[in-house]
Amino acid sequence: MSVGLIALLDDVAFMVRSAAASLDDVAGQAAKAGTKAAGVVIDDAAVTPRYVVGFAAERELPIVGKIAVGSLRNKLLFLLPGALALSAFAPWAITPLLMLGGAYLCYEGTEKVYEGLFPHRAHGDAADHADGAGGAAAGEERRVASAIKTDFILSAEIMAITLAALPDGSFWMRAAVLAIVALGITVGVYGVVAVIVKADDAGLALARSTAGPPLGSLVRGLGRGVVKGMPILLGLLAVVGTAAMIWVGGGILMHGLETYGLAWPAHAAHDAATAASARLPFAKGFVEWLVTALASGLIGLVVGGLLIPLTSFVLAPTWHALSALRKQTA
Numbered sequence: 001m002s003v004g005l006i007a008l009l010d011d012v013a014f015m016v017r018s019a020a021a022s023l024d025d026v027a028g029q030a031a032k033a034g035t036k037a038a039g040v041v042i043d044d045a046a047v048t049p050r051y052v053v054g055f056a057a058e059r060e061l062p063i064v065g066k067i068a069v070g071s072l073r074n075k076l077l078f079l080l081p082g083a084l085a086l087s088a089f090a091p092w093a094i095t096p097l098l099m100l101g102g103a104y105l106c107y108e109g110t111e112k113v114y115e116g117l118f119p120h121r122a123h124g125d126a127a128d129h130a131d132g133a134g135g136a137a138a139g140e141e142r143r144v145a146s147a148i149k150t151d152f153i154l155s156a157e158i159m160a161i162t163l164a165a166l167p168d169g170s171f172w173m174r175a176a177v178l179a180i181v182a183l184g185i186t187v188g189v190y191g192v193v194a195v196i197v198k199a200d201d202a203g204l205a206l207a208r209s210t211a212g213p214p215l216g217s218l219v220r221g222l223g224r225g226v227v228k229g230m231p232i233l234l235g236l237l238a239v240v241g242t243a244a245m246i247w248v249g250g251g252i253l254m255h256g257l258e259t260y261g262l263a264w265p266a267h268a269a270h271d272a273a274t275a276a277s278a279r280l281p282f283a284k285g286f287v288e289w290l291v292t293a294l295a296s297g298l299i300g301l302v303v304g305g306l307l308i309p310l311t312s313f314v315l316a317p318t319w320h321a322l323s324a325l326r327k328q329t330a
Helices: 002-036 038-051 057-089 091-117 135-165 171-207 215-259 264-279 281-329
Strands: none
Touching: 038 057, 038 135, 038 171, 038 215, 057 091, 057 135, 057 171, 091 135, 091 215, 091 281, 135 171, 135 215, 171 215, 215 264, 215 281, 264 281
16 A cells, blocks of 8 residues: 555656646747747837827826737737647648738838828828727727737737747647747736836826935936936837838748748848948847848838838728628628
């Protein structure tokens, strides 16, 4: 009886050790795979704050929370099972789907550049104003929906990069790693976004500090600096967010074309990045990234520029006509 109990305990201990090793393996793979997607994660963090600008301070965190929940829902309920299913049954479909998403990002970013250079009533104007049709609540919902839509494309790229970085393993191991990456990246990105959008409130609180000198003067000065600097930072993030949409979209298209045998854009970008970094060896990594981003951005601008008239004069009218027809027949 005692021998059987010892054997049972030994089996339990072995199972615990195996489970712990598996958890360590999942955590390690998630960390490595998440690092591969760091560039897109940074772009995601830069894009999101512009969707919160313009609303009352008390609505900023709820809006960020809604976008974060939508982002996590997309990752766990749609992108994660979709990525696993496509990799198992239709791996050929992953690249074209990503390229469609990349083209959408190019269009969105280039449209905003075009609107900045030549002001007009862009396709997203109604969605970008909180006081549009339906009032503030409807404007908020439109802004949140637009943010979640853009986040979906970036999240798809993050999940695809993560999946590609994983070694061969069991279905559940890969699913667990993707879930951990999805949760960690969502919490990290939207935690940073929440800090950014509420930094001006924190600065205002510091500027109103009643602490005595010399600490009080230092705190109040810091607070005033934060309040004055946040509009500049938010404006910079809006520019970076728009640029990120273009260069991420262009990069997706460039790598997709390489997959289909049209490799010269990627090779030209790589050669230019290598040549530039050779001239500035003290900043090799940054220079290579910058040149590659510029090349991706150029591709993104060209594709986005071609899609603007196509969307304005073909796709959008067709969609509106179909929507009107559906309402008439409903």
